[in-house]
Amino acid sequence: xxxxxxxxxxxxxxxxxxxxxxxxxxxxxxxxxxxxxxxxxxxxxxxxxxxxxxxxxxxxxxxxxxxxxxxxxxxxxxxxxxxxxxxxxxxxxxxxxxxxxxxxxxxxxxxxxxxxxxxxxxxxxxxxxxxxxxxxxxxxxxxxxxxxxxxxxxxxxxxxxxxxxxxxxxxxxxxxxxxxxxxxxxxxxxxxxxxxxxxxxxxxxxxxxxxxxxxxxxxxxxxxxxxxxxxxxxxxxxxxxxxxxxxxxxxxxxxxxxxxxxxxxxxxxxxxxxxxxxxxxxxxxxxxxxxxxxxxxxxxxxxxxxxxxxxxxxxxxxxxxxxxxxxxxxxxxxxxxxxxxxxxxxxxxxxxxxxxxxxxxxxxxxxxxxxxxxxxxxxxxxxxxxxxxxxxxxxxxxx
Numbered sequence: 091x092x093x094x095x096x097x098x099x100x101x102x103x104x105x106x107x108x109x110x111x112x113x114x115x116x117x118x119x120x121x122x123x124x125x126x127x128x129x130x131x132x133x134x135x136x137x138x139x140x141x142x143x144x145x146x147x148x149x150x151x152x153x154x155x156x157x158x159x160x161x162x163x164x165x166x167x168x169x170x171x172x173x174x175x176x177x178x179x180x181x182x183x184x185x186x187x188x189x190x191x192x193x194x195x196x197x198x199x200x201x202x203x204x205x206x207x208x209x210x211x212x213x214x215x216x217x218x219x220x221x222x223x224x225x226x227x228x229x230x231x232x233x234x235x236x237x238x239x240x241x242x243x244x245x246x247x248x249x250x251x252x253x254x255x256x257x258x259x260x261x262x263x264x265x266x267x268x269x270x271x272x273x274x275x276x277x278x279x280x281x282x283x284x285x286x287x288x289x290x291x292x293x294x295x296x297x298x299x300x301x302x303x304x305x306x307x308x309x310x311x312x313x314x315x316x317x318x319x320x321x322x323x324x325x326x327x328x329x330x331x332x333x334x335x336x337x338x339x340x341x342x343x344x345x346x347x348x349x350x351x352x353x354x355x356x357x358x359x360x361x362x363x364x365x366x367x368x369x370x371x372x373x374x375x376x377x378x379x380x381x382x383x384x385x386x387x388x389x390x391x392x393x394x395x396x397x398x399x400x401x402x403x404x405x406x407x408x409x410x411x412x413x414x415x416x417x418x419x420x421x422x423x424x425x426x427x428x429x430x431x432x433x434x435x436x437x438x439x440x441x442x443x444x445x446x447x448x449x450x451x452x453x454x455x456x457x458x459x460x461x462x463x464x465x466x467x468x469x470x471x472x473x474x475x476x477x478x479x480x481x482x483x484x485x486x487x488x489x
Contacts, residue, residue, distance in 0.1 A: 126159030188248030256437035269467035277404030281370030296341035307386030307407035
């Protein structure tokens, strides 16, 4: 700052101020240009989070500081004034930035340009330059990193902008993947995989009786349809996904109750509201242990593999797709592996580092399925689960 002050001290039109931009200021400006700090919520103190949530409508969920700078910059604009910011691209699609998208769509976003990934050197931010005018909403010019250009009218509301900004899809249809599936979800989160997930060959028969084959995302290999599970997830749950009483855990209870194990289990946040030996998330076993398709959560290219037997219990780094009718799996697998789906997922998914992207349930659910790929979706009514057999899950289809 002293360097800037010295540089401009003879220029009366330029005033250098050192202040916190997120402290409300009633002044308004004709031009605001900036590269706000990118600070995730995990790096903010409890007092900072409390203060920002009270001051900013966009301080919702796991917000990043640049989102608040965006809101404050818009507040600082006079009518018909202009703003240009360079920020991460995530505000275009993450749920946390929904309020910001709604705010931006209420004025004229003139241009959105995805900047080169190497803009900030080794820092992986996927930068985006946004130019806007504080005026009535109008058409927005969009330029992707690949050079694709379009002119769009941004949607009102909090939904992701990626479907509007992305290149036109070569497969369109009214049906969505969720119409054909009973569940599309992330795998089971135990909160203590080091305790609940163990190599199969190291377990005693008494513990193995509590286990189900399990895989993590790293176990899904490109071009390999074979799922090779070397581990078991030890389940303190019955076949319906109900937590077993502690006095019925037997050998599993003895194992979990070992001092070194119990200390780790008690340290988890979930034990505030759950018994000490429960998973972080309750596994919906009747839904999970069915024929399904699996994919890893972070990947450079989508990788889908079948679990025809319905025996695999995916961990939290794996997503699973359970069709209403297991007979759909071969056709569905072919479709999910198509180039068209790959392009759609890359265009609509959240970015991770090094060119990878994240699979998410809400994105997979919205995947369009063209007419003729899987037929017409049928309304499905679930029937009670047969006793003592979680792998049989009957469905009644309307005649």
